[in-house]
Amino acid sequence: MEDPFPASVIPFAVSEGASAAEVVERMAGTAFQARNLGQAAHIWDAMLRDEVTIFFGLAGAMVPGGMRPVVTYLIENRLIDCLVCTGANLFHDLYECLGHRHWQGRPGADDVELARRRVYRFYDTLAVEHDFTIGERFVTDFCLTLDPEHRYTTREFFELVGRALIPVAKQEGILTAAARHGVPIYCPAVGDSVFGLCLAEARHRNGQTVTFDIIRDVLEMTWIATQARATGVVYIGGGTPKNFVQQSAVACYIFGREKPGHSYGVQITMDEPDWGGLSGCTFEEAQSWRKIAPEASFVTVRSEATIALPLIVSALAEGSAEAIRQRRRPALSFEGLAE
């Protein structure tokens, strides 16, 4: 009897000493979310081999969750070209760059007691207010160096934060690596974070007003999408980073161009489509909006990102090592985009 379908499930063979790349490759032959995880590595690998500008949308408490070096690796080795991020992850990155640590706690802790001890909890992870305050002071002091007459894109702002961090950083992080390697960072809700609080304090107490040009952020993102031969996206969680990257594809009409949407898509998320929100929406749904191209390759991995992301990136570090070394992407440029 002829095979009725193009590919059979290849049950997962256990072997001693298997590498991350081998494990992920075996997962690709199985089913359910393991197959999706394997596919995610395949699609990311395809992006690295194609001439694609890769947007990376990062939500969730990934830095407190131990993912700073993973994202740093993505920047340093240019597995991504542009980062869109929550303010929280960037503040926690700064906090770790300054040498402070997150601590292992547990979900059922006595939070009123933690508050009394001035310890902050993120699920099973802790940070000490005293260290946090040192980070906040760094931000506030940094803000006082900014030009009150200038309207900053969040890209400019975080590049300057990164540059200010480099001389004092105890270890490399997202902000420092991005500044060094010319990878732009956008933060669509910068006010909604410790940065916002520090800026509010600098303004109220020190009379230092920092102005953001958030519409220029939108134009720049759209410009990147418009100029690229093709674009791909990797989303960790949903929120503003996902939406901000999504909308960049569809807005190319602003520059008089019609683009088909992003050509590659990977999302790692626990959000579900069934509640109707953007965070959990499928790439198929995004196709109706022309945010994702009709012919795009994409996959959604329903896994918590601290599991799926380091596993996939470890697999790529081995399995796509040559493609990573060969990939030469120029720094993104905004030449031609009017002020």
Next chain:
Amino acid sequence: MEDPFPASVIPFAVSEGASAAEVVERMAGTAFQARNLGQAAHIWDAMLRDEVTIFFGLAGAMVPGGMRPVVTYLIENRLIDCLVCTGANLFHDLYECLGHRHWQGRPGADDVELARRRVYRFYDTLAVEHDFTIGERFVTDFCLTLDPEHRYTTREFFELVGRALIPVAKQEGILTAAARHGVPIYCPAVGDSVFGLCLAEARHRNGQTVTFDIIRDVLEMTWIATQARATGVVYIGGGTPKNFVQQSAVACYIFGREKPGHSYGVQITMDEPDWGGLSGCTFEEAQSWRKIAPEASFVTVRSEATIALPLIVSALAEGSAEAIRQRRRPALSFEGLAE
């Protein structure tokens, strides 16, 4: 034998013709999420009877999901005092105010075909691009009326949008009701929405630059929290609205005040704490940050909001009718807050 515990489960009695308030009250006596839903009504009712400023954080595609009149009811009857919202919900509100409709579709639709027909999908709901474009044009035209020299808080911006809508609105909505009743609306990621795209287009094509003062938003939210005798929160979903309201409580130090955190909390969300992110975090976790007061009353309802929100609000409309009528809350004021 004495009762070993203060309250027993009271199994749910079915009766013909039960009202929403009776159903919710019976749920409060049961267990699991029904008990939480009943508790949510109790806590909201307690907020209405106490001298509390109520923040409402609204994420998710609630307006396409048919919740516009529910939120409008909350504003008109002052069950909430301040709305923090995604740009998407506000654009969809504007779209419905202008007389356009959302349509019933289905999740498994052919999205490439929908794209061809210029129809946008949100899970099981549709919007027609042609109508969308009319809404976008309204926004773009509105933007051209703004003062390019002024830096707008999102509160000012959306109050002006609401006022611009009132004369042309085919039906009442969130923006129009908020403008009429002096309920402020904040949008922490305004660039990350159709508003952002329209503003980007107005700037690139028409040279009209609108500047937002997003740090002033932070200061105003903090000012509200600082001035209030006590504060309460109701979150629909997570995202920037939840975080923006959370941080307002903790930032009162900017004005030299230490506040204990919000005193009442209700959240209706499908997000889980187990992934470590802000959207799913518990009120207990927020206590470690002093965003929620040590003695606060709070509950999380793990239900999709289109079920829980209209059910709770219908119950309050009946069961808290007197409290709602009696509640007299002055409009929030920013007097005393330096520019």
Next chain:
Amino acid sequence: MEDPFPASVIPFAVSEGASAAEVVERMAGTAFQARNLGQAAHIWDAMLRDEVTIFFGLAGAMVPGGMRPVVTYLIENRLIDCLVCTGANLFHDLYECLGHRHWQGRPGADDVELARRRVYRFYDTLAVEHDFTIGERFVTDFCLTLDPEHRYTTREFFELVGRALIPVAKQEGILTAAARHGVPIYCPAVGDSVFGLCLAEARHRNGQTVTFDIIRDVLEMTWIATQARATGVVYIGGGTPKNFVQQSAVACYIFGREKPGHSYGVQITMDEPDWGGLSGCTFEEAQSWRKIAPEASFVTVRSEATIALPLIVSALAEGSAEAIRQRRRPALSFEGLAE
């Protein structure tokens, strides 16, 4: 412009004193899970008006969760014709029938301390071991009355339990109502519950062997499905009740009949399809197995059942009152099914 789609979203109008039926009807016009909940009421109503045998699969801790009277109502008013259930729900029903109560606790309780105090926890609900033991003794004593030579279907077994309960019951429950009204109860994993433990104890300590004829259960379920003009299903959660009802449709070939699968389907569940398991699988997937008919009407409501079930049943009690009164269904018969 002509309406592009057959039905528009009808945003939810809040009104004072709305009944459960009105709330559910309004939900049907909205989107996401509220629309699904409204549809569930519509489909159940259609089953009541059609000549349909209705299977009800009940998993989860619904009786500790306060749902005993809701299920009892379904039996007494014949909104269902056959119940397939976990042993746990049936034991808790017996426990409540005997006059014992479940208590309101909280999820984060100190469980080691509860164990010391001999209190059992189910999420936010408690039961006292002392009362539990009285229930267990009832079961053990009951088992000693059974015929060691007979092989019992679980239907026979639970009908006898119900009859034994009637004279001593302090309040009506699932077992007593089912025995009174001739609604059969099947329990596909009866050993996997307190009943199994009591029977094991009766055997080891008292030498009383009770034998179940679990294959006869399969034949009877299949017989019901084969004899029915049409069948419908309502699933609360997944597990063995769902699968056992599903498989009854497909097994009609045993009696030389090919049936198209169940014609109506409602499931209320928080289980997701994305993990590949039976509990979360869609009705569409069941169509590939011919467990659900190609033309069937069905809907899945992603809501915790303590919210959705009493709300839907309260709505049916009002909105389908006439259909319920008119529905005359003969007791299911096994005449013609060989021993």
Next chain:
Amino acid sequence: MEDPFPASVIPFAVSEGASAAEVVERMAGTAFQARNLGQAAHIWDAMLRDEVTIFFGLAGAMVPGGMRPVVTYLIENRLIDCLVCTGANLFHDLYECLGHRHWQGRPGADDVELARRRVYRFYDTLAVEHDFTIGERFVTDFCLTLDPEHRYTTREFFELVGRALIPVAKQEGILTAAARHGVPIYCPAVGDSVFGLCLAEARHRNGQTVTFDIIRDVLEMTWIATQARATGVVYIGGGTPKNFVQQSAVACYIFGREKPGHSYGVQITMDEPDWGGLSGCTFEEAQSWRKIAPEASFVTVRSEATIALPLIVSALAEGSAEAIRQRRRPALSFEGLAE
């Protein structure tokens, strides 16, 4: 400043060519579910080094999902001592042992068309009815060889199925490996599966009655728990396997023994506690029932099992290789347990 907490988060370092064991070890130093996954490997490793009888509860469509060789590996290398399983997984194991394959499909397939083509879907995976029928015929033929006078435990039944498979198996599987290595398999809802249907058919068509002694299953499981120096559990998903293993710990009183509950616990599940059901309940909750010992080591990994299970088992195959080789566990014995 002294370290305020015993362990800090150790951010995940990406390296080329990392092994599965290294990846899992790095995850143990991070947070959220990756930390839990790392802990799961630690706890399983501790079980292998301690004198512990390990129960493995297996629910979900793990065999269609490509996990047959992973479970087979666990049996062959004695990482588990007793398997409790759904009938579905065992039938699919038999199906693969006979040389049939599962196929890669996709979730949004046209199921009515699949039904027409006689193809069954499990989420993104397919099986061909024709092959299925060959498997069913194997079961039916096998049943005709059984003794109609004997009451079979499910352990005896599946051991005999395994032995019948060995001579014809095209590849090793769960049933064959368990029969070869003396690892008992229990199936608490055997009627609720293809086995139940085949047995029903054999009875109706061929007059062959097979009787199960499901209460003896309960006694044997309890006997194992009672005789063991200590017990540990690994649950994949919930359902009857989890509950059946849980209850074995608490039922030791049947044999006049009080045991503290299981001493080690690992569960990999997407089920949540918030709905109150057994499948998602926490190990803490199980402590209130004395199913889990007060001092037990346990962890819940909220990940789909096709990702977490092969990753953990691959890591153990390397990191615990020596412990696995050294582990000598006698076959479980029922000597002393009265018939």
